[in-house]
Amino acid sequence: MTSPSSTPLATPAPVLRQPAAGRDRAMLTMGLCAVTGIGFGVLTNLLQGWLPWPWSQLANSGGVWSVLAFATGAFLAPRVGDVRRIAVAGALAEIGLVVGYYGYAELGRGGMGSLVFPLVWLVMACVSGPLFGTAGAWARRSPLLWRRVGSLGAVGGLFGSEGLHSWLILGYADQAGACAVAACALPLALARTWRERGLGLAVMVVASPVAYAAVYGVLDRISG
Known part of the structure; x- marks a missing residue:
């Protein structure tokens, strides 16, 4: 009969932590999504003057903006297994796009006017980005x-x-x-x-x- 003091204690389960290299790659990926969004926002602003009618109006389009989140999800789907991370990446891409579009309007086109619509599109980016980022991943990889x-x-x-x-x-x-x-x-x-x-x-x-x-x-x- 063993004494209470000699009973082996249960070994606590190890705490799983994401390796530093994995965290760095994740942060880099999210940063690249935001930067890509900013560049795409500037591009869509410029395309309104470059493309012929009626295609020029597609550049000023919520559909085209949401395609960026969709493409982000489709691109990341084979590389990032966590759909929540893909949703965040889609949101960052859309937020960057709004910032790039209205930032260029303010700095390169003489002003973006009222802050109401930039703020509205930022709110919409936080909704459409995760939705269409996830949609892009599903379209690419879902069985x-x-x-x-x-x-x-x-x-x-x-x-x-x-x-x-x-x-x-x-x-x-x-x-x-x-x-x-x-x-x-x-x-x-x-x-x-x-x-x-x-x-x-x-x-x-x-x-x-x-x-x-x-x-x-x-x-x-x-x-x-």
Whole structure:
């Protein structure tokens, strides 16, 4: 019979810590996402003057801005296993984009005007960045069909919503047509199979009016 003093104590589980090199790589990745976003924001500002009509208006587009988060997620998906980190990277890319766009407007174009819309787009970046960063990762790597199809349809639906706005509210048929081309092209170009392409287009058709009601409903309330 063993005495209480001789009973072996349970060995505590080791605390797992991320190696310093891993933390450094993660911080570098996040920094690069933010810097890329800043550069993309400056570029979209410049493209409004460089591209011919109606493509120039796509540069001034929430859909194009969200594509950056989508591309960030798709790029990081094979390299970063943690979807939460991909969501943060998408947010940083979008926040950097807003900062770059309005920073260049302030410093290179004589002023960005009121701070209301930069702040609104920053808030939207914190929502759309994680959403479309995750969507990009799902479209690239998810084994689940509904995630891949939903992601492709959602990003196409952003351009569909802008096409609806250009057609119904602004009366710009050319710009609406350019948005419609982009809305259809994304699911067709990025899907893996014809089945995914067809389903992605179907999701895009449904997502377009939903995104239109959500995004432009918010913007109309703010501007009104």
